[in-house]
Amino acid sequence: MTIAVLTGVFCAGLSILIAALLPPFEGYEVPIVALISGFTGSVLAQAVIMWRGRS
Incomplete structure (x- = not known):
């Protein structure tokens, strides 16, 4: 569940950043921007899953 929330927050933040800059x-x-964000x-x-597995 934590990873899903982290992914959602990251994608939302990236889309806001892209919308503000472009x-x-x-x-x-x-769809291209959605694909890149996803x-x-x-x-x-x-990366977070792998990092947490090493800890």
Whole structure:
């Protein structure tokens, strides 16, 4: 559950940052940004899982 919350918070923060820095998205840009956000959130969650396993 903690990893899911961490991933969600990270993805939400990344999307807010992207929305603040870039102009509004159109067409195919929306799913591309969603894919990048989801991928990076998943990578972060996996890194946390691996890090917690080593502790």
